[in-house]
Amino acid sequence: MPEKYQYYRLWADVDLNAIRSNILKVQKNLSEHVRTCAVVKADGYGHGAVQVAEAVSDLVDFYAVATIEEGLELREHQIWKPVLVLGYVHPSMYESAIMNGIRLTVYDLSIAKGLSAAHERLISQAGSEQVKDAPIHIKVDTGMSRIGFFPSRESVQVLKEIASLPGIRMEGIFTHFANADDETTERALDQLDVFRRFLSELEAEGLHFPVRHCANSAAATCLQEAQLDMVRLGISMYGLYPSCYVRQIPLEPAMSLRSHVIMVKKIPAGTPVGYGSTWTAPEESVIATIPTGYADGYNRGLSNKGYVLIGGAKYPVVGRVCMDQMMVDVTNPLEGKGGEVREGDEVILVGRSGDLYITAEEISELAGSFNYEFVCGISKRVPRIYH
Ligand SMILES: *Cc1c(COP(=O)(O)O)cnc(C)c1O
Helix, strand or coil: CCHHHHHCCEEEEECHHHHHHHHHHHHCCCCCCCEEEEECHHHHHCCCHHHHHHHCCCCCCEEEECCHHHHHHHHHCCCCCCEEECCCCCHHHHHHHHHCCEEEEECCHHHHHHHHHHHHHHHHHHCCCCCCCEEEEEEECCCCCCCCECCCHHHHHHHHHHHCCCCEEEEEEECCCCCCCCCCCHHHHHHHHHHHHHHHHHHHCCCCCCEEEEECHHHHHHCHHHCCCEEEECCCCCCCCCCCCCCCCCCCCCEEEEEECCEEEEECCCCEECHHHCEECCCCEEEEEECCCHHHCCCHHHCCCCEEEECCEEEEEECCCCCCCEEEECCCCCECCCCCCCCCCEEEEEEEECCEEECHHHHHHHCCCCHHHHHHHCCCCCCEEEC
């Protein structure tokens, strides 16, 4: 282990080149005109939104975030490409969104009216040369039953009204798949069909959108016909798979989670380990303490279930995962050769050691979760080290 990292209890290594190469691999499957939106919400799925956005800026055309604060963070770091907020924004932030060129998702009439009013207020303060039109993206609900307009006749009329509001520019329209990562593409294709029919209705009414988009990572990799004008890449950028069914493209996980052994001790047979004494040494055992716990995002559900890699061998987590520490039975490896485990040895929680690899997918599934939640859950106090 590099000496300097012993300063940290644990850390997340983030390989920015892996993120770049994952984008390039997905883009190989895209038609030439299709734009790429890098989804960097939730601090770049835990990888660091600003660092990721900077590292991929020459490869993408758009960024997507979940909150206005996430969008403003990009602007504060001189990231100027278009940013789309995918979710709710409080009306008090509309002026700030307009001034920063941050695109809002419009899923009902009141958002558009509020934005238009905010635009007028800005013009009355600064003059019309100073304030650009507010580009918006209309959200259509084709099967998620989350935010969005229903693809109905009534919605066509509402969208016409929105298009006529002063200060509003219809830049994009999008929908989101509920099942793009399914075993079959049937349901996603149904949603795509609904979306396309709605787009034709809008076009017949004179409503045109330069950026029509619907594909997330799963659809961008498996549904050629869903690419439209832009794809929104989240999980695949980070080298993780949307589900076990979507593994067409070999991706490289960008994050590994590492720590080190801070104490090794021998305990006699019959000695309990951890809160609640849920594990008892069946024989004389060697226990290593790792300074990583559920407050770091290492799920408590991994108590007596998880495993780690030390020196190219796999060892089980024993007892309950504590808030800031956990214990590992290093008496005998589950896999790999192993040797004597010593204080200071590097511990791989997710990532490679020798021939062995622990994926975010397998470890999160053991805890009853999934890879998206695992990487987003690596807490703020875990330093990210960039390569
Ligand atoms: C999070 C999100 C995405 C990215 O999804 P991945 O499965 O991570 O690629 C795309 N679109 C919307 C609307 C999202 O909320």
